[in-house]
Amino acid sequence: MPNVEKGDTGFDIHKKLSDEIDNMYPDYTIYPACDYAVGFLTRGCIRNCAWCVVPKKEGSIKPYKKVEEIARKDTNKIIFLDNNVLASSFGISEIEYLTKSNYKVDFNQGLDPVW
Ligand code: SF4
Numbered sequence: 001m002p003n004v005e006k007g008d009t010g011f012d013i014h015k016k017l018s019d020e021i022d023n024m025y026p027d028y029t030i031y032p033a034c035d036y037a038v039g040f041l042t043r044g045c046i047r048n049c050a051w052c053v054v055p056k057k058e059g060s061i062k063p064y065k066k067v068e069e070i071a072r073k074d075t076n077k078i079i080f081l082d083n084n085v086l087a088s089s090f091g092i093s094e095i096e097y098l099t100k101s102n103y104k105v106d107f108n109q110g111l112d113p114v115w
Contacts (some may be wrong), residue, residue, distance in 0.1 A: 013057050028072060035079035036106075039070030041094045042064055046087040047112065054083045063090035079106045086111050 007015040016022075029035055044058035061084060071078055085091035085107060098105055 009053055009057060013053055025069075033074050036079050037070050037072040037075065038079045038081065040064045040081050041067070041070070042082050042085050042088045043089045044083045045110075049086065053070065056096055059093075060082075061088045063088065067094050067101070067103070076102055077104045077106075079108055082107065084110050084112045086113060 006012070007017070013096070022052045026038070028037075037099040041064060042061050045054045046061050048055050067078070070080075082091060085095070
């Protein structure tokens, strides 16, 4: 199938989306039951846990998207998928922004408090 792009971590750890695709805003209309935004503030991680592919795939932690690039206009709920957002000064500044907003958020991956 010529229009199918195979990828993701389980298929090829080094394969990346083009910037054009990676920077597209998600089309939430294809998931009508979903009432929250999903995204990453940061990518990568400062740690190097033996079992984990994040540092191998994404490198060290780096800024990725601001809250406003992830948020939806039709809901104030956001699920963040960051691997280790507290290891990033950018991530922390975005969290400080969130504390002054009315967003309801869920950080559902690692939160590494000592670094
Ligand atoms: S802290 Fe989490 S994301 Fe970072 S290398 Fe370890 S398991 Fe992976």
